[in-house]
Amino acid sequence: MSPSTGSLTLVPTPIGNMGDLTPRAVEVLKDADLVLAEDTRTTGNLLRLAEVDRPLRAFHLHNEHKVTPGLVQQMVGGARFALCSDAGTPGISDPGFLLVRACLEADVHVSCLPGPTAFVPALAASGLPCDRFSFEGFLPHKKGRQKRLTQLAEWEQTFVLYESPHRVVRLLGELAERLGTDRKVAVCREISKLHEEIVRGTLAEALAHFEANEPRGEFVVVVAGR
16 A cells, blocks of 8 residues: 555644643644544634634544544545644543544554643652553543452552542542552642642542532542552
């Protein structure tokens, strides 16, 4: 198969502060034939702020299986696409993997710009060992959740979880029960935004804090290994 002249570029977008959108990301978006967006409203607002006028198409968890073959065929034919998720780097707890894999199987060039992703600043600022770590993303809500928590309790390296404000107290309670209340943790919310906060301490202390203070914003939970 001859290499395609088309391409797919994964474009990280700000997780809060618009200043984190790089000049290179803007250039790639302006050069794209089409911008694929997890939410066209969110990415549309971003493009307007960056003064980028390119067509948008929805690409999310509910349609990625259906639309991927057609998108790949267009790239095989020479189209240059950019992929954005709502915030952060596509493919990291967001849509992207299926399209990347399909592009590579079709010999379409794939690249990813460096840029924002929530777990890296949370890990680096946590004060917990980060020479070796595991990124777990969101735990299953139901099936497999307890098994995963049991496995995490035995891990020796730092691990990182994502959680919503509605479930973070539940998560901290489950971690305290399985890992012990004295296990060290850094609970980060609203990274790069106006109300950024990092609560460092034991699981018991973090749980007490967010039981007393209503959780708001998106959370990254960095937990010390056993």
